[in-house]
Amino acid sequence: MKQLLDAGLELVLESDFIYFPLLFDPDIEKEIQTVFHPEENKGIFNGYESKAVIKLKDKYFVKGFRLDTLVKNYESINPHSYQHMKNECLRRYQLMREVDETFLEGTLRTILFQVMPHFIKKNKGLSRKKLSDEAILDLIGQKINVPEGYYQEAKMFMDIDPLKEILKNIENQAPLLEPPGNGLTSGYKLRDWFRNAVHAKVLSDEVDRIAKSVQVRQQFSRIKPEHIATLLYITDTGSMEIDGFGFIRKNADRKEYHIYKHSGDYILKDYYDRSYLFPDCRVAVSTYTPFRPFVMEKYKHPFLLEHKSGQEICLKNFNPPDELTAKRIIGVLEEGLTALRYGYDPRRRNGYHSLDQLWVHIPTIDFEDYRI
Amino acid sequence: MLETDLKKELQLDEAEKLLPLVLEIIPGHAAEGLIDIYEPGSYAAKSLKKLCDKTLNKKNLSIEEQLIVEDIKRQLDGGKLLSRGQEIEGTALEYAVSEQTEAGEKYLYIPIRAIKPQEGGILD
Numbered sequence: 001m002k003q004l005l006d007a008g009l010e011l012v013l014e015s016d017f018i019y020f021p022l023l024f025d026p027d028i029e030k031e032i033q034t035v036f037h038p039e040e041n042k043g044i045f046n047g048y049e050s051k052a053v054i055k056l057k058d059k060y061f062v063k064g065f066r067l068d069t070l071v072k073n074y075e076s077i078n079p080h081s082y083q084h085m086k087n088e089c090l091r092r093y094q095l096m097r098e099v100d101e102t103f104l105e106g107t108l109r110t111i112l113f114q115v116m117p118h119f120i121k122k123n124k125g126l127s128r129k130k131l132s133d134e135a136i137l138d139l140i141g142q143k144i145n146v147p148e149g150y151y152q153e154a155k156m157f158m159d160i161d162p163l164k165e166i167l168k169n170i171e172n173q174a175p176l177l178e179p180p181g182n183g184l185t186s187g188y189k190l191r192d193w194f195r196n197a198v199h200a201k202v203l204s205d206e207v208d209r210i211a212k213s214v215q216v217r218q219q220f221s222r223i224k225p226e227h228i229a230t231l232l233y234i235t236d237t238g239s240m241e242i243d244g245f246g247f248i249r250k251n252a253d254r255k256e257y258h259i260y261k262h263s264g265d266y267i268l269k270d271y272y273d274r275s276y277l278f279p280d281c282r283v284a285v286s287t288y289t290p291f292r293p294f295v296m297e298k299y300k301h302p303f304l305l306e307h308k309s310g311q312e313i314c315l316k317n318f319n320p321p322d323e324l325t326a327k328r329i330i331g332v333l334e335e336g337l338t339a340l341r342y343g344y345d346p347r348r349r350n351g352y353h354s355l356d357q358l359w360v361h362i363p364t365i366d367f368e369d370y371r372i
Numbered sequence: 373m374l375e376t377d378l379k380k381e382l383q384l385d386e387a388e389k390l391l392p393l394v395l396e397i398i399p400g401h402a403a404e405g406l407i408d409i410y411e412p413g414s415y416a417a418k419s420l421k422k423l424c425d426k427t428l429n430k431k432n433l434s435i436e437e438q439l440i441v442e443d444i445k446r447q448l449d450g451g452k453l454l455s456r457g458q459e460i461e462g463t464a465l466e467y468a469v470s471e472q473t474e475a476g477e478k479y480l481y482i483p484i485r486a487i488k489p490q491e492g493g494i495l496d
Contacts, residue, residue, distance in 0.1 A: 342489065
């Protein structure tokens with residue numbers, strides 16, 4: 001149906017119904033002649049509302065559908081196109097990226113403002129001060145390159161007046177868009193109206209989200225635009241790394257993250273005091289269960305069962321937390337890093353594998369390539 | 373830091389041994405720790421362990437420093453102090469490296485990590 005609007009045809013609107021140009025061939029002409037008696041053709045706009053075919057300026061138009069019904073049901077009629085138009089509308093008001101929800105739900109806030117400061121160098125020289133959230137955002141801004149476009153988006157994000165206006169209209173039950181007037185119109189004009197009408201419906205459906213956005217953005221109204229730009233960028237990309245600490249948002253759910261810290265290169269010794277240089281890896285914890293430290297890369301270590309990626313590190317007396325707080329995230333990462341870097345005891349050869357070959361017939365991982 | 377790097381960096385000349393010493397005790401794998409500065413001559417004869425104890429028993433700490441000390445003590449409950457991957461023993465000069473501030477003032481620096489052991493074990 002929307003394709004008909006996109007075709008730029010001449011259309012007629014009458015009593016909320018849309019009439020399309022009637023295809024004309026000899027059979028149709030014969031039918032039309034039986035429908036349109038000369039006396040009924042007088043005063044074409046008088047009393048033809050219920051008619052399937054109307055004549056206007058010597059052209060025939062056939063009744064299509066109610067325009068408001070198309071708007072109301074467009075989501076079911078053409079889900080793909082509706083989603084496209086919905087995204088377009090949400091993007092216009094910076095509602096697209098669920099930025100507000102991300103700011104509200106707190107996982108990202110916890111990572112940025114409570115976990116990250118533990119693992120990154122915050123102070124210059126020898127001073128040791130706790131940084132405010134603003135100072136942390138300044139620090140992030142210095143360490144990552146936020147593309148210019150995000151500064152423009154930040155200005156739009158902070159302009160909450162249009163959203164307030166929409167809310168006001170919805171609360172007053174004012175129609176978000178006046179229906180187009182009766183008569184001849186072009187498909188292009190109607191298409192624009194239809195687009196705006198779908199946008200109005202989207203906004204009406206998203207009233208809760210808009211109310212939440214206004215609330216959140218009011219909280220952020222005193223934040224510097226460059227900080228908003230930084231947050232928008234992080235929310236968009238879902239990942240960041242500073243000083244060996246970072247996080248990656250999982251694709252499946254935008255609110256779930258892998259939070260990691262690089263181990264750096266380190267040396268472990270075997271029973272015979274020979275050194276093995278272990279390469280850097282990322283020790284991570286997910287924001288979903290199980291809250292256990294694991295190594296993101298394909299990696300081998302006495303505390304990892306196999307030589308592959310995503311392996312949990314085996315730990316002694318470790319009870320994974322029931323829920324993740326900043327303190328617990330830090331704790332889990334610390335346990336994992338400590339285990340890899342300092343946990344192996346060459347005398348006891350603890351873990352799944354020993355660095356030196358035991359010459360027993362048990363399949364094990366070989367570390368000879370790490371020997372230095 | 374790797375052992376090979378360590379040997380290179382720990383070779384201080386005589387003049388450097390007269391520099392002030394900055395000790396930083398870092399809880400676990402944090403990026404920053406508790407800083408203490410020892411004047412030249414006040415640390416040379418003392419063991420690094422004693423200097424650490426002195427630093428950890430410092431009074432008049434700021435709230436931030438108190439939180440760091442709490443964190444360090446939590447790590448040291450069954451844990452140990454490590455510098456450059458080794459348990460600390462001997463004097464400060466054995467672990468110090470020469471650094472300088474942005475203003476160009478030289479000093480000796482020792483980062484020490486308080487690490488609570490995690491031996492690894494069997495995955496539950």
